[in-house]
Amino acid sequence: MKAIGFRTSFPVDHEESFIEFESQIPEAKGTDLLVKIQAISVNPVDFKIRQSAAKDTVLADPKVIGWDAVGIVEAIGEKVSLFKVGDTVFYAGDITRSGSNAEYQLVDENIVGFAPKTTTISEAAAMPLTSLTAWEILFDRIRISPEKDKGKSVLIIGGAGGVGSVAIQLAKKIAGLKVIATASRPETINWCKKMGADVVVNHFDLVKEVREAGFENVDFILDFVDTNMYWDVMAELIKPQGHIASITGSSEPVALNKLKNKSVSFSWELMYTRSMFQTADKIEQHHILNRIADLLDEGVVLSTLTTTLKGLTAENLKEAHKLLESGKTIGKIVIEY
Template sequence: MKAVGFKKSLPIEEENSFIEFETEQPRPEPKDILVRIQAVSVNPVDYKIRQSAAKEALDTPKIIGWDAAGIVEDVGAEVTMFQKGDEVWYSGDLTRPGCNAEYQVVDERLVSLKPKNLNWQEAAAMPLTTLTAWECIFDRMHISRDSGEDKNILIIGGAGGVGSIAIQLLKKLTKLEVIATASRKETADWCKEIGADKVVNHYELDKELPEENSIDYILNFADTSGHWENMARLIAPEGAISCVVNTTKKVDLNLLKNKSVSFHWELMFTRPKFQTSSRIRQHEILDETRKLFESGQLKTTLEKHFEGLKAETFKEVHKLQESGESIGKNVIVF
C-alpha cells in the first residue's frame, strides 16, 4: 500500500519532512478491523510527534495520523460490531501506525459507524476532537447531562478543533452558560456562530473577566502554563479544571487548594494506549455523537479540505497547523 511518513524529525519546510513510500498492507488482529482510508484530518498531536519522534533517523518510515473515516475492508476473527463494507470513523491508537496511508488496522472498540449525513471529509474532521471534548466534559469533570442552570464554563481556545465541538456539546447537552476565548474577529465570530454565549479575548482575561471565583468550570485547550494564574483566580470554590496541553514551565498546584478545586488531565489516547477496561467508551461516545450529527444537533467543524495522499499535501497542512492561524479542522481526502 502507499503511505506518507518520515524517517527523521525535520522542519516542515525541509524536503524530506514527509516522504511517500510503499509498505506492506497491515493484517487485522482478532479484535481489529482493516479500514480503507477515505479521508484524514490533521491535529496538533500530528505535528508534535513529527517534530519529536525521530531525532535520530529511523530505518523504517513512521506513519502518523489519528483521525480518519473509511470503509471496512476486512475484520479480525473476534470482531462482532462491524462487517466488510461498513462506513466508519475513529481516532485510533497512538501506539500503532497511523492513518496517513491507504489502509489501517484499528481495534473495533475505538470505532463506530460514521454519521450518514456527513461526507468523508466532514466525518474525518471530528473523531479526535469529539472524543477529547466529551471525555473532558463528561468523563473527567463529570458534568451532568441536562444540568448546569445558573452555572458557567470557560473554554480557553474556543475556535480550535476541540473547542469548536466542546461549545456545541455543552450547548446541546447541558444548561451551562458557555464563555469562549478568541483573539481575532474571525475566531470570535466562529465561536458565536457555533453557539458560544459570550466570547472574550484570552490575552486580556484580567480585563474581560475581572471577578475572582466567577467560573464554575474551565476547559483549557490552548496554553496551560500561560493561563494557570488566571484559571486559579477565576475558578469558583469546588470548581473543576480540565487541560489537554502539556505545561511548559512549573505551575503552582497549591493555588487550587484553598478552593478545593479538582484538576484533570485529558488525553484521549490514554484508553487505547493502556488498554483500559473503559476503552469501549470511545465506541460508545462516537456512536452517541453519530446520532447527534444525524439529527442535526451537531455540525462538523471542517474548515478546509485538501486533496491527495501526497507528501506535499501533508507538508501544506502541517505548515498551516503549526502557524496557529487555523480555525476548525483541516482534512485531506485521498
Template structure:
C-alpha cells in the same frame, strides 16, 4: 499499499518531512478492522510526534489519527461491523496511522460514521470529539440534559481550535450550562459564535474581559491551550471548589499549590491514554456511536474548516505548517491518496 511516512528527521521543516513509502497491506488481527481510507484530518499531536514526542524521532512513522473510511475486512472476534460499513475513529498512537491507503484499527475504538456527514466532514471529528467528550463528561462530570447546570458557567480557553469548537457544541447542545469561549481575531470570534458559545471573550486580557462581561468567576474551565499561559488566569477565575480540565502541557513552571486555597480540582485529559494502557478502550467506540447519532439528528455539526487537497507529502506538510503557525480555526482535512 502506499503510505506517507516521516523522514526520520525531526528537525526537518514540514514541507520536507514526509515521503511516500510502500508497505504490504496489513491483515487484521482478531479484534481489528482493515479500513480503506477516504479522508483524514490533521491535529496538533501529529506535529508534536513528527518533532519527536511519544515515538522515537529517528525512525520513520506513519502519522494520522482522524479517519473516515470503509471497512474492507473484519477480524474473527469483531461484532457489529461488516465489509462495506462506513466508519470513523481516531485509533491508537502506537500503531501505524491513517496517512495511508489502508489502516488497521481495533474495532472497539471505532463507530459507524454519521450518515449525514460527508467523509471529509466525518474525518474532522474523532480525535477532537473524543477529547472534548471525555473532558466534559468523564472529567468535569457534566450531566447531559437541557435542564442541567442551568445556573453554572463553563469557560473554554481557545474556543476556536479543533477541540474547543466541538466542546462548545457538546456543552451547548447536550447540557444547559452557559458556555463562554475565548478568541481574539474577528474570524475566530465569529467561529465561536457559530459553534454555539453564549459569550466570546478576548484571551489576551482574560480576567478584565471576563469581569467586563459579567463573569468574575466560573464553575468550570476547559483549557485547550498551554496551561502555563493561563495558569494565573485560571486560578483567579475558577470559583471555590470548581474544576479545571486541560489537554495541553507547558514548558513553564506552574504552582499547583495555588489551587489549594479554593480546593479546586485539576484534571488532565489525554485521549490516547485509554488505548496506550488498554483501559476500557470500548468507551471510545461507544462515545463515537453516541455522537454519530447527535450528528445525524442535527444536534452537532462538523468542525471542518478547510479541505487542503488529496493526501500527498506536499499537502500533508502544508497542513502541518498551518497548524504550527497557530491560526487555524476548526479542522484541516485531506482526501484519500491519489
C-alpha cells in the same frame, strides 16, 4: 499500499519532512478492523510528534502518523463483533500504532464508531479526535451532568481550535452550560459564536474580560491552549469547589497549591489514555463516537471542517502541518483521498 511517513524530524519545509513509500497491506487479527481510508484530518498532535519522534536520529522504517480517519471496513479479525465488512466507520486511532496517513490501517474495533450518514466524508473525518477529547473532558473528567449542572458557566480557553469548536457545542447543546469562549480575531470571534458560545472574550486580558462580561467567577474551565500560561488566571477565575481541566500538558510543575483554599479540582485529559493503556472501559470511545455520529445526523452538532485538501500526498500533508504550525487555523483541516 501507499503510505506517507518520515525518517527524521525535519522542519515542515524540508524536502523530506514527509516521504511517500510503498508498504504491505496489514492483516486484520483479533479485534482489529482493516480500514480502507477515504479521508483523514490533521491535528496539532500530528506536527508535535513529527517534530519530536525522530529528532537527531534516522529511523530504519518511516514512521506513519495520523489520528483521524473515515473509511470502509475491508476485513475483520476473528474476534470482531461490532462491525462487518463494508461498514463505513470513523475513529481517532491509537497513538502507539501506525497511523492513518496511508491507504489502509488496522484499528481496534473498540475505539471505532459508525460514521455519520448525512455528512460528507470530509465533514465526518474532521470530527473523531476532537469530539472524543471534548466529550471526555466534559463528561468523563469533570463529570458534568446536564441534570445538576445546567445553567452553570464554563470558560473555554481556545474556542476556535479543533477541540474548542466541539467543546463549545457539547457544553451548550448537551450539558446546557453558559459558554464563555476566548478568541481575539474577528474571524475567530465569529466562529465561536457560530459554534454556540454565549459570550466571546479576548484572551489577552482574560480576568478583566470575563468580569466585564458579567462573570466574577466561573464553575468550570477548559484549557486548550497552555496550562502554564493561564494557570494564575484560571486559579483566580475559578469558583470555589469548581473544576479545571486541560489537554495541553505542562513544561514545568503545576502549582496545585493555588487551588487549595478554593477546594478546586484539576484534571488532565488525553484522548489516547484508553487505547494506550488498554483500559477496561476502552469501548466507551466506540459509544462516544456513535453518539457524536447521531448528533451530527440530527443537526445538533455541526462539523468543524473548514479546509479540504484533495489527495494522499506528501505535499498535502506538508501544507496541512504548515497551516497548523502557524497557530492561526480555525476548525479542522481534512485531506480527502
